[in-house]
Amino acid sequence: xxxxxxxxxxxxxxxxxxxxxxxxxxxxxxxxxxxxxxxxxxxxxxxxxxxxxxxxxxxxxxxxxxxxxxxxxxxxxxxxxxxxxxxxxxxxxxxxxxxxxxxxxxxxxxxxxxxxxxxxxxxxxxxxxxxxxxxxxxxxxxxxxxxxxxxxxxxxxxxxxxxxxxx
Amino acid sequence: xxxxxxxxxxxxxxxxxxxxxxxxxxxxxxxxxxxxxxxxxxxxxxxxxxxxxxxxxxxxxxxxxxxxxxxxxxxxxxxxxxxxxxxxxxxxxxxxxxxxxxxxxxxxxxxxxxxxxxxxxxxxxxxxxxxxxxxxxxxxxxxxxxxxxxxxxxxxxxxxxxxxxxx
DNA sequence: CTCAGTGCAAACCGTTTGCAGAACG
DNA sequence: CGTTCTGCAAACGGTTTGCACTGAG
Numbered sequence: 001x002x003x004x005x006x007x008x009x010x011x012x013x014x015x016x017x018x019x020x021x022x023x024x025x026x027x028x029x030x031x032x033x034x035x036x037x038x039x040x041x042x043x044x045x046x047x048x049x050x051x052x053x054x055x056x057x058x059x060x061x062x063x064x065x066x067x068x069x070x071x072x073x074x075x076x077x078x079x080x081x082x083x084x085x086x087x088x089x090x091x092x093x094x095x096x097x098x099x100x101x102x103x104x105x106x107x108x109x110x111x112x113x114x115x116x117x118x119x120x121x122x123x124x125x126x127x128x129x130x131x132x133x134x135x136x137x138x139x140x141x142x143x144x145x146x147x148x149x150x151x152x153x154x155x156x157x158x159x160x161x162x163x164x165x166x167x
Numbered sequence: 168x169x170x171x172x173x174x175x176x177x178x179x180x181x182x183x184x185x186x187x188x189x190x191x192x193x194x195x196x197x198x199x200x201x202x203x204x205x206x207x208x209x210x211x212x213x214x215x216x217x218x219x220x221x222x223x224x225x226x227x228x229x230x231x232x233x234x235x236x237x238x239x240x241x242x243x244x245x246x247x248x249x250x251x252x253x254x255x256x257x258x259x260x261x262x263x264x265x266x267x268x269x270x271x272x273x274x275x276x277x278x279x280x281x282x283x284x285x286x287x288x289x290x291x292x293x294x295x296x297x298x299x300x301x302x303x304x305x306x307x308x309x310x311x312x313x314x315x316x317x318x319x320x321x322x323x324x325x326x327x328x329x330x331x332x333x334x
Numbered sequence: 335c336t337c338a339g340t341g342c343a344a345a346c347c348g349t350t351t352g353c354a355g356a357a358c359g
Numbered sequence: 360c361g362t363t364c365t366g367c368a369a370a371c372g373g374t375t376t377g378c379a380c381t382g383a384g
Contacts, residue, residue, distance in 0.1 A: 066348095067365090160185050
């Protein structure tokens with residue numbers, strides 16, 4: 001209810017520090033957006049964020065949300081995702097396992113996070129074999145989550161009747 | 168030079184078979200688009216395709232290219248990619264290692280293909296641990312390719328000066 | 335001949351940008 | 360107070376869609 005309640009999530013202060021380091025103003029809107037992102041562990045779209053901010057009594061334009069997310073991503077406090085839905089999602093990188101990967105259910109769209117320690121060795125092998133210097137990776141496994149399988153969901157098959165490999 | 172030269176790439180016939188199976192007409196345009204996709208092992212954008220078709224004397228609208236690519240993807244002869252460039256790329260799945268992954272250079276944008284057999288065990292482990300039923304995956308490793316490293320390229324760092332992990 | 339496909343141009347939609355007015359420092 | 364930000368709305372760019380016309384079967 002307080003209209004000028006300060007951003008409450010402690011991690012918002014980190015963002016404020018980043019902004020000050022960059023000589024950028026720490027505005028009420030930027031703190032509000034950061035607070036909304038840090039308030040959940042979900043993967044939020046810009047529309048999700050706008051809705052939550054509005055519910056919290058904040059009236060912040062989409063442009064400002066986009067501009068603030070850019071800053072959050074640059075600060076490395078937030079990570080951008082594209083799960084092929086036609087828009088981006090954002091998740092903060094604090095208080096959880098860093099550098100996790102994603103299981104994405106093709107039925108319900110739900111996202112589960114997993115650790116994939118095997119990828120370190122894989123990246124080292126690839127670097128050794130190809131000379132490529134890896135910086136970051138993106139692993140997404142698409143399929144059916146356990147609840148959707150239990151509910152009887154299956155994946156449609158529409159390809160050529162003759163397996164391609166037989167060509 | 169022949170204006171109605173038949174689509175030449177043998178794999179185009181496979182696409183024709185798919186279309187017939189689905190009761191869809193095999194049109195000159197569909198064959199031309201398929202031929203352009205099968206003619207290279209590169210990862211082509213729709214603009215790339217339109218350009219190549221035009222160079223080959225074909226005058227095919229973008230809408231038809233998009234609609235034909237949908238069919239090619241449905242037939243499983245072609246795979247769609249999104250490397251975060253703001254548009255999609257397409258690559259055929261014939262005559263090359265199936266189910267490969269991608270190394271993407273952040274400097275020159277070049278894409279290299281690699282096999283990652285480790286991922287099979289990883290997916291099985293994840294399935295066992297979470298009950299998730301994997302269908303397909305997408306692994307992209309971003310970094311610097313060997314030539315760009317040799318040319319002295321480095322990756323810009325802009326995040327918080329204090330490592331996040333220290334929080 | 336009939337029905338689906340094609341081409342054009344307009345619509346779409348997530349995202350970006352320009353600009354007048356409001357805040358930060 | 361000067362500089363940067365904000366909000367609005369218009370612009371953008373890849374993709375999709377509506378519709379009259381063409382072409383495959």
